[in-house]
Amino acid sequence: MEFQQIRGATVKITYGNSIFLVDPFFAAKDEYPPLEAGPFPDKRWPIVNLPMGIEEIIAGIDAIIVTHLHPDHLDEFAVKVLPKNIPLFVQDETDATVVRQYGFEDVRVLNYSGTKFGYITMYRIDCLHGHPETTQKYYDAGNLRETASGVVFEADNEQTFYLVGDTIWYEKVEVAINKYHPKIIAVNGADAQFADSGSIIMGLDDILQVCQAAPEAKIIVTHLDAVPHALVDRKKVKDFVQKNDLVNQVIIPNDGEICNF
Helix, strand or coil: CEEEEEECCEEEEEECCEEEEECCCCCCCCCECCCCCCCCCCCCECCCCCCCCHHHHHCCCCEEECCCCCCCCCCHHHHHHCCCCCCEEECCHHHHHHHHHCCCCCEEECCCCCEEECCEEEEEEECCCCCHHHHHHHHHHCCCCCCCEEEEEECCCCCCEEECCCCCCCHHHHHHHHHHCCCEEEEECCCEEECCCEECCCCHHHHHHHHHHCCCCEEEEECCCCCCCECCCHHHHHHHHHHCCCCCCEECCCCCCEEEC
């Protein structure tokens, strides 16, 4: 397996001889106005540019996975340039309807019971994208669904991989770890928040929970240093990892970096 950090939640995964592009977010630096309800209301985003050209990012991909339809996981710039005939996996029929309207021709839904792609099986795992009582008003204001998903990958001759997605630590993440016993886990760890929403993705304490729940797994921390409502950056994760003696377990790739397993 090969994991390449692109930017934010955008990654390329080579697994079972197939290359997946996950959550393509292709806007140039500062393309979008600040999130007024975020902790940094003057900061435009994305905070940094892509580490390479878009042609290089999409070269050789066999499929696309969009974990949910928030703009930092599929934006208008990605929609314009991605090949429309390539298999594109989404979490449910609601999202499938939307991406078909964008012109994608081969849209497939990830199932809880397993979805095949070649000899790879992918399992949809629910996310808790923040507690609804504090986050729903922000999703409603942005005309966004609160629903997001992670994906577990299994294949012969590959280590089981769990892409956790946009979630905080909660029981379904723990259940997935205990059920599938992944050896590699990628967590979105920027602790994104709105004014009074609380965390909508994992922060430092959540990362520690994952490490403790899967002590034999390698933990990749992604979705860092790209969006303006994040409270955790790579430096904070590195400091936390060192303080908690997790250096041998946790990987914090830079944009463009490739990790081989």
